[in-house]
Amino acid sequence: xxxxxxxxxxxxxxxxxxxxxxxxxxxxxxxxxxxxxxxxxxxxxxxxxxxxxxxxxxxxxxxxxxxxxxxxxxxxxxxxxxxxxxxxxxxxxxxxxxxxxxxxxxxxxxxxxxxxxxxxxxxxxxxxxxxxxxxxxxxxxxxxxxxxxxxxxxxxxxxxxxxxxxxxxxxxxxxxxxxxxxxxxxxxxxxxxxxxxxxxxxxxxxxxxxxxxxxxxxxxxxxxxxxxxxxxxxxxxxxxxxxxxxxxxxxxxxxxxxxxxxxxxxxxxxxxxxxxxxxxxxxxxxxxxxxxxxxxxxxxxxxxxxxxxxxxxxxxxxxxxxxxxxxxxxxxxxxxxxxxxxxxxxxxxxxxxxxxxxxxxxxxxxxxxxxxxxxxxxxxxxxxxxxxxxxxxxxxxxxxxxxxxxxxxxxxxxxxxxxxxxxxxxxxxxxxxxxxxxxxxxxxxxxxxxxxxxxxxxxxxxxxxxxxxxxxxxxxxxxxxxxxxxxxxxxxxxxxxxxxxxxxxxxxxxxxxxxxxxxxxxxxxxxxxxxxxxxxxxxxxxxxxxxxxxxxxxxxxxxxxxxxxxxxxxxxxxxxxxxxxxxxxxxxxxxxxxxxxxxxxxxxxxxxxxxxxxxxxxxxxxxxxxxxxxxxxxxxxxxxxxxxxxxxxxxxxxxxxxxxxxxxxxxxxxxxxxxxxxxxxxxxxxxxxxxxxxxxxxxxxxxxxxxxxxxxxxxxxxxxxxxxxxxxxxxxxxxxxxx
Amino acid sequence: xxxxxxxxxxxxxxxxxxxxxxxxxxxxxxxxxxxxxxxxxxxxxxxxxxxxxxxxxxxxxxxxxxxxxxxxxxxxxxxxxxxxxxxxxxxxxxxxxxxxxxxxxxxxxxxxxxxxxxxxxxxxxxxxxxxxxxxxxxxxxxxxxxxxxxxxxxxxxxxx
Ligand code: FES
Ligand code: FES
Numbered sequence: 001x002x003x004x005x006x007x008x009x010x011x012x013x014x015x016x017x018x019x020x021x022x023x024x025x026x027x028x029x030x031x032x033x034x035x036x037x038x039x040x041x042x043x044x045x046x047x048x049x050x051x052x053x054x055x056x057x058x059x060x061x062x063x064x065x066x067x068x069x070x071x072x073x074x075x076x077x078x079x080x081x082x083x084x085x086x087x088x089x090x091x092x093x094x095x096x097x098x099x100x101x102x103x104x105x106x107x108x109x110x111x112x113x114x115x116x117x118x119x120x121x122x123x124x125x126x127x128x129x130x131x132x133x134x135x136x137x138x139x140x141x142x143x144x145x146x147x148x149x150x151x152x153x154x155x156x157x158x159x160x161x162x163x164x165x166x167x168x169x170x171x172x173x174x175x176x177x178x179x180x181x182x183x184x185x186x187x188x189x190x191x192x193x194x195x196x197x198x199x200x201x202x203x204x205x206x207x208x209x210x211x212x213x214x215x216x217x218x219x220x221x222x223x224x225x226x227x228x229x230x231x232x233x234x235x236x237x238x239x240x241x242x243x244x245x246x247x248x249x250x251x252x253x254x255x256x257x258x259x260x261x262x263x264x265x266x267x268x269x270x271x272x273x274x275x276x277x278x279x280x281x282x283x284x285x286x287x288x289x290x291x292x293x294x295x296x297x298x299x300x301x302x303x304x305x306x307x308x309x310x311x312x313x314x315x316x317x318x319x320x321x322x323x324x325x326x327x328x329x330x331x332x333x334x335x336x337x338x339x340x341x342x343x344x345x346x347x348x349x350x351x352x353x354x355x356x357x358x359x360x361x362x363x364x365x366x367x368x369x370x371x372x373x374x375x376x377x378x379x380x381x382x383x384x385x386x387x388x389x390x391x392x393x394x395x396x397x398x399x400x401x402x403x404x405x406x407x408x409x410x411x412x413x414x415x416x417x418x419x420x421x422x423x424x425x426x427x428x429x430x431x432x433x434x435x436x437x438x439x440x441x442x443x444x445x446x447x448x449x450x451x452x453x454x455x456x457x458x459x460x461x462x463x464x465x466x467x468x469x470x471x472x473x474x475x476x477x478x479x480x481x482x483x484x485x486x487x488x489x490x491x492x493x494x495x496x497x498x499x500x501x502x503x504x505x506x507x508x509x510x511x512x513x514x515x516x517x518x519x520x521x522x523x524x525x526x527x528x529x530x531x532x533x534x535x536x537x538x539x540x541x542x543x544x545x546x547x548x549x550x551x552x553x554x555x556x557x558x559x560x561x562x563x564x565x566x567x568x569x570x571x572x573x574x575x576x577x578x579x580x581x582x583x584x585x586x587x588x589x590x591x592x593x594x595x596x597x598x599x600x601x602x603x604x605x606x607x608x609x610x611x612x613x614x615x616x617x618x619x620x621x622x623x624x625x626x627x628x629x630x631x632x633x634x635x636x637x638x639x640x641x642x643x644x645x646x647x648x649x650x651x652x653x654x655x656x657x658x659x660x661x662x663x664x665x666x667x668x669x670x671x672x673x674x675x676x677x678x679x680x681x682x683x684x685x686x687x688x689x690x691x692x693x694x695x696x697x698x699x700x701x702x703x704x705x706x707x708x709x710x711x712x713x714x715x716x717x718x719x720x721x722x723x724x725x726x727x728x729x730x731x732x733x734x735x736x737x738x739x
Numbered sequence: 740x741x742x743x744x745x746x747x748x749x750x751x752x753x754x755x756x757x758x759x760x761x762x763x764x765x766x767x768x769x770x771x772x773x774x775x776x777x778x779x780x781x782x783x784x785x786x787x788x789x790x791x792x793x794x795x796x797x798x799x800x801x802x803x804x805x806x807x808x809x810x811x812x813x814x815x816x817x818x819x820x821x822x823x824x825x826x827x828x829x830x831x832x833x834x835x836x837x838x839x840x841x842x843x844x845x846x847x848x849x850x851x852x853x854x855x856x857x858x859x860x861x862x863x864x865x866x867x868x869x870x871x872x873x874x875x876x877x878x879x880x881x882x883x884x885x886x887x888x889x890x891x892x893x894x895x896x897x898x899x
Contacts, residue, residue: 215773691877
């Protein structure tokens, strides 16, 4: 029974309903509606549309607390983090909290997404307010029952106390009356003093860890349904090529094969594919039959694209002016002409794959004009809409169940695999069909981190101070619009710190679809800009971290130029030079960096996803290649690290990914329109034997906490590359490093 | 033709083509969903199980190569003392991020400690280098193996 509903804030509307649920449980339905305009800019840059956050808290008769976590878990730790915020302010013991993954109830949970390192900044206050609201209602009920002032009541670990009369009671005993209390106004809520936090800031293990360790089925690929059939997919070697003709006879003759389905122009609007799908009684059978398919494809000129043509086009672009100007201040040519020293260099980096360890997969069942999916998706709601559109069904006819996700890194922000699975399911009505991509297809069908080329120039005055900066990025996109991750932000460091600066962008077209990879854009921009600044600093006779401190100047907020036609709330965030300097100083102190660095040491700083990160890496020779011997990280993500146990994992994961991008040889070469990696022998992800000790320091500042999934990666790439340059004496201007 | 294989101590009958990989027999025919498909080519280790105590990549092990060997999967590995210690260390240290590689990691770790109860750091790295973790949980993998090993060696016997 719902007794009261009340909005707590205008544009971030918190609505709480309290009710008495079955079995005498006290249940709270929490919903935070994010007005479209109030979404942080980083959400937009990660492609996240409107959002509604919700949670469901139930206090059972035995005083255990169940908190339903609704966002997809991709290994980022959100399944523990959001419930921690509620449990803290509700003032219950974490041991008494059970976290459940949300059921697929879109009417209750609305949007469910994972992306943009947004869960922390979006939920930090609302989820705490939700917990505090529920607590206040329980306190009010106790005050009424005991006829004492609410101000004399205290709580701890799920219990109510009244010291004067020496009374105590578990929350659950007040369920019936608490459900009838009015929802308090936001202004009357008292949040805890962070000094008294007992859950936030403590290491909390992943709620699914025991199930993972026991090998329990949790992931998309583990979906099993009665009557399940299996599908394997064959797509063209040249991405985007259309199906000219095919011969399924041999495949169909194989025992257990049910059907070969022709799929045409499905997937995302900007990268539709033609494909053949084999449906069989077993996935292994489908996969064997896939090898027996004969298909002819029409490349229609898509095979003209290759790394060599991209490089040639970039050289040509560098000889001309950039197609678009992203920022232009002062007069860079004049500043360079009068500079005491100038430096210029070209940098480049390859396409990268997400290579999630769980291949893209989805289970779908088409029955009575409705489709139900079991999808490891980072954007299940968008996937649902795309499936509806592709199938010509109303959105209401599509149901999406969330599974745990075996790695995201941004790959599963694209829901193409859901559309493909739905289209196959339609051809076997009534039967649930599980599509799993072969590793080779998973590589072919990725949305890649864009390759890029940069030509950078800088000027120094007689004291070796940075006076001018210019870069020309040749990236990828179509019709003048940069592709995902190929944007050039107008507040790129150090263009935002010098009076004469120019940022220009030229876009190449290709048949290779682009996607967001962990810290999109930033992961490559950090390499090029911090690598180049390492060269500039050397020309100035200063180590990079000191040169950065000098360039940052006094502590202040640097506002990026306003993006025209974009609401204020969606403008990029301001850059705090003091916070940047703070992490740089900290990492210098931790790594013992004084004066000129020893050979093999490199530094990188970057600001992205609202987080300030500085990294130092030490490299040593190892046979005929190089190895990272040690890394130091200093991070400023605000006042609080909500779950240090997970924070350590996210940061280490980013450091290792950085090592992978520089040293392990990660690249997706393109030749004749074809992706040149098919499996992990060619896509050489870092393994355990390249992983160094990593020392992490969190610098606390008085700002609201922000996310951790992404911002540690960009400076890691830069620091490792700069360390190799220092070690070998040969500047790493192109990734990956090749000995 | 139906054949018998032994999985986690139990005899199981399967009727599949000889060359069907053990991974898919386990996942599709016998309902052991713990071993995972990552690459299908012996390159990632997600599918690792034990065959007579040895870590094998089940994605490239045809069922007819299993014969009368004992197959152990993640679902059954904590029935043995080393497996139990490793699983407990894994949970305490909270090794997983996404968790997809972890069944394979644990199986490789148990096989290592079965044959080498006190591995050096180099031993750990070389035994575990066949198991990819895309999320980068390698530090905690090392920590968990060291922890499980120290519990074995602490009293010289099987202490926990
Ligand atoms: S799935 Fe067997 S090694 Fe990768
Ligand atoms: S935990 Fe994600 S692949 Fe290892």
